[in-house]
Amino acid sequence: MITRRAFLLLGVVGTAHAQLPPNIGEIRKKALDEAIRKVVGSNPVRQGRVKLDLPPLIDNGNTVPLSVEVQSPMTAADHVKAIHVFTEKNPQPYVLSAYLGPRAGRARIATRARIADTGIVTAIAQMSDGSFWSDSVKVIVTLSACLEEGLI
């Protein structure tokens, strides 16, 4: 049973929650760019060699299975050093950073992420020679993560 006071408070909180800044898209885009810059520095990021696999239509953003596979021989001389995953629309762009080496044998990781809204998910691989490769996938999210409280 919800008290009258709690109900009114809920209304206040709900409104505050819904009032995100109007340029939220730009802010999130900037945060994503900054996060990627932090990882790659001033190096160019090229498309290819990385395969990011996740469902294009997501029913529930709270658990989104995803996998990243990078084409690499995984030898001591030529291997994948790190795989980073970012999302565009989450309050924070980072999802996961995985650090591998030649002992991984194969550059493939799989996990489950939370994705807040329809947007782009990006995977970036750092190679042992210092180059960066990426793959981006556009996903549609019907039920967002993070919003199950407060707005319903």
Add this chain to the structure above:
Amino acid sequence: MARVVVNVPAEAKRGEVIEIRTLAGHPMETGFRRTQLGELIPRDIIRSLVCTYNGVEVFRADFHPAMAANPLLTFTTVAAESGTLEFRWTGDNGFSATQTAAIKVL
């Protein structure tokens, strides 16, 4: 003690690439959710997972709030020699969990 599960093949051929699956029971509270009364629920997540193979680090991952609850992670390693794989999760509020798995390399 937190419940963690790892899946490592019991036996492998030398040089074979083996798949390792790990799962840790944890709510991964993001720090962005609110209670019914509007108070922010503080962040409580697992920050990292480190996998060592006979004492040598072979894999490491940093987790962020955008990882789903009960973080699952699959990765691979080369079966080099018989021994143990040790997995250590660490996180906010002093969270720590360790699990080991034995592997026999033929």
